[in-house]
Amino acid sequence: MPKISHLIAWTIALISVIGSLYFSEIKQFEPCNLCWYQRIFMYPIVILLGLSIIKKEPNIDKYVLSLSIPGFFLALYQVILQNTSILEPCKIGKSCSDTYINLFGFISIPMLSLISFFVITISLLNSNKVRSQ
Template sequence: MKNTKSTFQDYILYIAWIVSLVATLGSLYFSEIKGFIPCEFCWYQRILMYPLVVIIGIAVFEQNKNIKKYVLPFSIIGMGVSFYHYLIQKVPGLASVKPCVGGVPCNGQYINWLGFITIPFLALIAFTFITVFMLLLRRTKN
């Protein structure tokens, strides 16, 4: 008889997919609706987040919990890029280390909620959640 009791493990993929979807829709909202032009590091973060919606979405559809090796490289590199971008915004000495190109400075802050929540900070939180969820995900037996 199958155990019908739901556990957190049953929902990890769904939660990770929702986090990636909200992050993707949030970035599109900021650029397409609010008119915020993404800087170079914002584009790198998008390049790393957008595929996660598809990868994790397919895993949810197929109930495939063996996707860590596909998701973790994107999420861990995304954490690094987001953290560095956040440091560029919040630590004045780092802003001159690598100036962004394309007319939009990477140390600019379109939002600054509560004095510390910026767009790279939101991306960092999303990448961190996805990484933690993937690390908590138990593999299924073949």
């Protein structure tokens, strides 16, 4: 039976991938450079965790964490970029500080990405903690 933490992380990653494709392909929101980089980190997580669940491979965590942690920091950087004037916005292509959606006054696409990477990372770190006890 696959670990629940892997199922949670895979589900979050899959929803994130489907959401990013929905925003860019159906809603026609043009992704900025930072959004593309976050996709580069998120998309393989779906494949890696999916294969680990199918093959019942428990030792995938360090590989997925090597994608989710940098993805988290990229998303955090973009959230800071969108919400403060501390950092200079991107000048190449689509601006990374643009906001397409703003739910409840603070939930933007980069915030959704940040939450996704955070939940994936915490799920896998918790998985390691449970296994070592």
